[in-house]
Amino acid sequence: MKLKVLPLALLLLAAWLACSDFESARDSTLPWMNPVVLPGELEAMAWVRQNTAPRAVFVNDIFGGEFLMGNSLRESAVGGDWAIIPGVVQRMHDVQYSFYEAETPEQAWETAKKYGAKFVWAPQRQVFPGYEWVSVNQELFDPQYFRLAYSNPDVKIYEVLE
Amino acid sequence: MNERLPLAFLLAAVALSLYGHSMVFNEWVMPTYGNTMIHVASARHAIETGEYPMWNDYSYGGGQPNLYVPLYRFLYAELVALTGLSFDLVGRLIVVLYALLLPLGFYLLGRELAGEWAGVASAFLASLSPELLIYTVRPLPQGLGLALLPIGFYFLAKKDLRASVLSAFLIVLAHQEAGVFFVGCAFAFGALEVARAFLAGKRVFAESMPGFAAWGAGTLTYLGWHFFAVRNLDLFALAQFQHHEGAFVSLQLLYDKTGLVLLALGALGFALLAYKALENKLKAPGVFALSALLVGLFCIKNDLFGLQVFMDRFIVFLHVSMIPVAALALKEACSFSGKIDERIRTRLSRGG
Numbered sequence: 001m002k003l004k005v006l007p008l009a010l011l012l013l014a015a016w017l018a019c020s021d022f023e024s025a026r027d028s029t030l031p032w033m034n035p036v037v038l039p040g041e042l043e044a045m046a047w048v049r050q051n052t053a054p055r056a057v058f059v060n061d062i063f064g065g066e067f068l069m070g071n072s073l074r075e076s077a078v079g080g081d082w083a084i085i086p087g088v089v090q091r092m093h094d095v096q097y098s099f100y101e102a103e104t105p106e107q108a109w110e111t112a113k114k115y116g117a118k119f120v121w122a123p124q125r126q127v128f129p130g131y132e133w134v135s136v137n138q139e140l141f142d143p144q145y146f147r148l149a150y151s152n153p154d155v156k157i158y159e160v161l162e
Numbered sequence: 163m164n165e166r167l168p169l170a171f172l173l174a175a176v177a178l179s180l181y182g183h184s185m186v187f188n189e190w191v192m193p194t195y196g197n198t199m200i201h202v203a204s205a206r207h208a209i210e211t212g213e214y215p216m217w218n219d220y221s222y223g224g225g226q227p228n229l230y231v232p233l234y235r236f237l238y239a240e241l242v243a244l245t246g247l248s249f250d251l252v253g254r255l256i257v258v259l260y261a262l263l264l265p266l267g268f269y270l271l272g273r274e275l276a277g278e279w280a281g282v283a284s285a286f287l288a289s290l291s292p293e294l295l296i297y298t299v300r301p302l303p304q305g306l307g308l309a310l311l312p313i314g315f316y317f318l319a320k321k322d323l324r325a326s327v328l329s330a331f332l333i334v335l336a337h338q339e340a341g342v343f344f345v346g347c348a349f350a351f352g353a354l355e356v357a358r359a360f361l362a363g364k365r366v367f368a369e370s371m372p373g374f375a376a377w378g379a380g381t382l383t384y385l386g387w388h389f390f391a392v393r394n395l396d397l398f399a400l401a402q403f404q405h406h407e408g409a410f411v412s413l414q415l416l417y418d419k420t421g422l423v424l425l426a427l428g429a430l431g432f433a434l435l436a437y438k439a440l441e442n443k444l445k446a447p448g449v450f451a452l453s454a455l456l457v458g459l460f461c462i463k464n465d466l467f468g469l470q471v472f473m474d475r476f477i478v479f480l481h482v483s484m485i486p487v488a489a490l491a492l493k494e495a496c497s498f499s500g501k502i503d504e505r506i507r508t509r510l511s512r513g514g
Contacts (some may be wrong), residue, residue: 059419
C-alpha cells in the first residue's frame with residue numbers, strides 16, 4: 001500500500017491543532033467545577049434535618065440555597081428555576097441588597113420575614129444572591145432579631161426571631 | 163485495510179471523552195454551578211416521600227408548580243433507588259454516562275452522513291468543543307439532552323420514523339432547550355425534504371414525513387407538559403423570555419466557545435453542503451445536516467428575529483450540528499489531498 005503524504009500531513013496538522021483545542025476546552029471547563037460551597041455546609045445538613053421542619057425557608061444565596069434544597073429538602077428565598085416565579089427579580093434584589101447588604105439588622109430581619117424565612121444561612125465565603133458576590137456581614141445578626149442556632153467553622157445558621 | 167481499525171479509533175475517542183469528563187471527580191462534592199442541586203431536590207423528594215413534587219417546587223421559596231421537564235430527575239431518582247449509591251456519586255456517574263454516549267452518538271451520526279471514517283472523526287471532534295464539555299461535565303438535564311441529541315439526529319437522518327418520534331418525546335422531556343432545538347431541526351428537515359422531493363420528482367409526503375412527525379410529536383409533548391404543569395400555554399410569559407436571558411453572539415465569542423479546528427472544519431463543511439445542495443446532489447443525511455446547521459445559526463442569532471433569548475446558550479447546540487459536518491469536511495479534505503498526492507506522484511514518475 002502506498003503511503004499518501006498529503007492526507008497524512010493534513011491529519012497530523014488537524015490532530016496537532018486539535019490537541020491545543022482539547023486542552024483549551026479543559027481549561028475553559030475547570031472553573032465550572034468549583035463547588036463554591038464549603039465542606040462545613042454539607043456537615044450542617046444533619047443539624048438542619050434534625051432541627052428544622054421539612055421545607056422550612058432559609059435566607060440563603062443561590063449556591064447555598066440550591067445545595068440546601070438538594071441535600072435537606074428545605075427551601076431558600078433565592079435559588080432554583082426562576083421560569084414561573086412571581087416577582088422573582090424583586091426577590092433576588094431584596095435578598096441581595098436588603099438582606100446580605102442591608103444597612104441595618106432591622107432591615108435584614110424585615111426582608112427575612114417578608115419571604116417567610118425561619119432561618120438564615122451565613123457561610124464563611126462570598127455569597128451570590130443574584131446580582132453580585134459579597135461577603136456576609138456578621139454584624140447584621142443582632143441578637144434582638146436573630147439567634148445563633150448552629151455553628152461550625154464554615155457556616156453559621158441563625159434563627160429569625162418572631 | 164483492517165476492518166477493526168475504525169473500531170479501535172472509536173474506542174480511543176471514547177477514552178478521550180472519558181478523560182475530558184474525568185474532572186467531574188476533581189472536587190469533594192459534585193459540581194454545583196448551573197443549578198445542579200435543584201434537580202437533586204426533586205429526585206430526593208421522590209425517593210424520600212414516594213411522590214414527585216409536581217405542584218410545589220423547591221425553587222425560590224416554593225409554592226409554585228414544577229414546570230421543569232422531568233425525565234432527568236426521574237432517571238436520577240431511579241438510579242439512586244436501584245443502586246443505593248449516594249446522590250453525589252450518582253450525579254458524577256451520570257456524567258460518565260454522558261461521556262460514553264457522546265462519542266458513540268456522534269459516531270453514528272457522522273457515519274450516517276459520510277461513512278465510517280467520518281463517524282470516527284465525529285467521535286473525536288466531540289471532545290474539542292469547550293461548550294459541549296462545560297454542559298456535559300456537570301450532572302444536568304442539559305447534559306442528558308446533549309447526549310441524546312446526536313442519537314435522535316441519527317434516527318432523523320436515517321428517516322427512521324418510529325425512532326425519530328420516540329427521540330423527540332425523550333429529548334423534549336429531558337431538557338427544554340434541547341427539545342426546542344430538536345423539533346426545530348426536525349421541522350427544517352421536513353421542509354427541506356419537501357423541496358428536495360419536489361425537485362427530484364419523488365413523493366413529497368413520504369420523504370418529509372419523518373421530520374414533520376418528529377416535529378409534531380416533540381411540540382405536542384412539550385405543550386402537553388407545559389399545560390399540565392401551569393394550566394396555560396403562554397410560553398412567552400416565562401422569565402427567560404420576559405427578561406431576555408442570554409448574551410449576544412459575536413464572531414469572537416463563537417470562536418472562543420468553539421475552538422479553531424471545529425470552527426474551521428465546520429465552516430468548510432457548511433460550504434460543501436451548501437454547494438451540493440445548490441447542485442441538487444444532497445441525499446437525506448446531507449439535507450438533515452444542512453437543516454440542523456441552519457437551525458443552529460438561527461438559534462444563536464435569534465435576536466435578529468426579535469426573540470433575543472438564550473443566544474449564547476444555543477452555541478452548544480450549534481456544535482451538535484457542526485461536529486458531524488466538520489467530520490465530513492475533514493474526510494473530503496483528506497480525499498481531495500489524496501487526489502493531489504496521486505497527481506504529484508504521477509507527474510514525478512513521468513518526469514523520472
